[in-house]
Amino acid sequence: MKKQVLIALIIFILPLIPTNLMAQQSKITHIAVYVKELKRSSDFYKNIFEFPEIDEPFKDGLHAWLNIGNNLSLHLIEAPWQPITVNKINHICFSVSNMDLIIANLKENGVEYEDWPGNKNKINIRPDGIKQIYVQDPDGYWIEINDEY
Incomplete structure (x- = not known):
């Protein structure tokens, strides 16, 4: 009986609570990265990861x-x-579906990679079996690449 009363109260009161007081859902939409030279950084992410460029609302060249x-989205800001x-x-x-292909692409573009401890041209294998490497973008930011895809 108490359970039925509680359910009835919830059903009656819930619509009366303003939506701005109810829990809001949040989600990540983009990552912003501060860069020294927009073209250089944009070319890096487009060439290495093959990320397509999308409409840029500011239209200011920065x-x-x-x-x-x-x-x-990745938002590069000069x-x-x-x-x-x-x-x-x-x-x-x-995360990539084929680690061999990304490593070949890194080599083709002259981008060095390393494992977590910093050993050049080595692949780190996490305890869960996921392969990972680390590279730096043109401004020195670290990027993990793994095959958890």
Whole structure:
């Protein structure tokens, strides 16, 4: 009986609660990356990961938007450059379906890769069997590439 009363109260009261007081769902839509030279960075992400460029709303030559899949975008923003501190712990991760193909593409484009400890041209294998490598983009940002695709 108490359960039925509680359910009836919830059904009656719930529509009266303003929607802005109810829990809001959030989602990630894009990742913004501060870059020194827009064309250089845009070319890197388009050539290495084959991310297609998408409409850029600012039309000022200082922004580029790339489709990185799963309804997500990479927003590259050129601004007056100030030295930054880059650490491998802070990284973006892209999963690929074929690690051999991405490694061949890195080599073809002259991009060095390494494992987590920093051994050049080595692949790290996580405890769960996922292969991963790390590269740096033209501004030094770390990117993990793994085959968890």
